[in-house]
Amino acid sequence: MHLHVRHESEYTYDIPVALGPQTLYLYPRTYPYQRLLDYSLTIEPKPSRVVRNVDVEGNVQQLAYFSHPTNRLQVTAEITLQSDEFNSFDFVLFPFETQRVPFRYPKYEQDLLQPYLERTGVTHRIEDWAKQLAAKAGWQTINFLIALNQAIREFTYEIREVGAPFPPEQTLTLRKGSCRDYTTLFMAACRSLGIAARFVSGYLFGNPQQEHQLHAWAEVYLPGAGWRGFDPTEGSVVSNRHIFLTSTAKPELAAPISGTFIGQANSHLRAELVFA
Numbered sequence: 001m002h003l004h005v006r007h008e009s010e011y012t013y014d015i016p017v018a019l020g021p022q023t024l025y026l027y028p029r030t031y032p033y034q035r036l037l038d039y040s041l042t043i044e045p046k047p048s049r050v051v052r053n054v055d056v057e058g059n060v061q062q063l064a065y066f067s068h069p070t071n072r073l074q075v076t077a078e079i080t081l082q083s084d085e086f087n088s089f090d091f092v093l094f095p096f097e098t099q100r101v102p103f104r105y106p107k108y109e110q111d112l113l114q115p116y117l118e119r120t121g122v123t124h125r126i127e128d129w130a131k132q133l134a135a136k137a138g139w140q141t142i143n144f145l146i147a148l149n150q151a152i153r154e155f156t157y158e159i160r161e162v163g164a165p166f167p168p169e170q171t172l173t174l175r176k177g178s179c180r181d182y183t184t185l186f187m188a189a190c191r192s193l194g195i196a197a198r199f200v201s202g203y204l205f206g207n208p209q210q211e212h213q214l215h216a217w218a219e220v221y222l223p224g225a226g227w228r229g230f231d232p233t234e235g236s237v238v239s240n241r242h243i244f245l246t247s248t249a250k251p252e253l254a255a256p257i258s259g260t261f262i263g264q265a266n267s268h269l270r271a272e273l274v275f276a
Contacts (some may be wrong), residue, residue: 002037003083003243004276005203008076009257009269016069017263025201025246025256026077027052027060033240038080045070059246071265075257081243088237091225093141098223100139102194105223113221115249116196121168121184127192129172134193141195145220145230146237148189152182153235161213161271165251180216182232184251187218196221200229201254203243205275207234213273214256219247 007026030036043050047064055061064075093099095106105113130144133151137143156176168188171177177185180199187197197220204215217231217238227247229238246254261267 001083001240003081003205003241004079005243006076006078006272006274006276007203007256008074008272008274010075010271011073012268012270013071013261013263013265015263015265016071017261017265018069019066019073020260020262022064022066022073022075022257022259024062024064024075024077025059025254026075027062027245028079028081028202029059029244029246030081031244033084033086034243035082036079037082038078040076040078042074042076044072044074057246057248059248069263079243083240083243085240088228088239089142091222091228093222094224099141101134101141101144103141104194105196105221109221109223113196116198116221117191117194118249119188119191120250121188122192123169123188125169126172126185126188130189130192133189141222144193145190145195148186149230149232149237150235152186152232155182157182157233159213178216179233180251183216183218186230186232190218190220198227198247198249199251199254200244200247201256202245203273203275204231204234205241205243213271214245215242216251216254217242 043064048067049065051063053061133147134144137147158176160178165180165184166177168185171181171185183199190197197218200217200219217229219227219229221227231238248254
């Protein structure tokens with residue numbers, strides 16, 4: 001099927017400001033079952049230069065530079081993808097001992113995965129909770145991931161458009177949060193049992209609650225399967241309805257637009273997503 005999204009962000013300033021370089025993560029990160037058909041990026045005022053590169057984690061990063069003061073910044077990205085159906089569980093975990101948690105990756109993978117194994121946000125309570133879920137799942141890796149996904153899905157969802165994710169233990173204690181709170185809790189629970197996990201930002205089709213804002217979910221690295229997506233907000237594995245913008249070991253690095261300005265102005269953000 002074809003997925004099309006138009007994402008417009010407009011920053012307005014009450015007095016003109018000098019924009020510093022703006023970092024944009026608005027170019028889709030395609031996967032084997034997704035193919036980019038069309039992409040356009042429009043920026044007003046027109047930048048003096050736009051540099052497109054690949055960052056340290058393999059995401060497409062666009063840097064926009066400006067040379068004149070302005071009282072607004074408008075960024076519009078339009079994406080059209082061909083997204084095919086696929087079986088999210090069509091893999092074999094290998095080495096076979098990784099079919100049970102906790103496990104250790106082969107040495108060469110362990111070294112490369114260190115940023116995604118850091119126990120950021122992992123507390124005794126989260127580790128105990130993860131072990132309880134794993135025990136109920138028979139310590140089977142895939143069954144644990146499914147159980148973890150479903151457990152977080154039962155929390156009370158709330159829309160919080162701005163701000164950093166809550167600490168994972170806070171989300172577990174309150175049993176509520178936004179998609180990015182759910183994702184960071186999922187990551188912490190996985191890392192507590194030695195499973196590499198990363199934060200993904202993008203778009204989700206088919207859920208009216210999510211179709212007017214950016215969405216977040218997690219990916220875990222499974223030997224023999226590679227990076228596989230789990231969406232605790234949906235309580236499901238990631239299929240062909242998700243569009244990936246960026247994936248990172250550190251959720252604070254996933255903002256679609258980030259940058260600075262020089263001036264004493266107050267700023268206001270308006271964002272709009274249109275799906276088709």
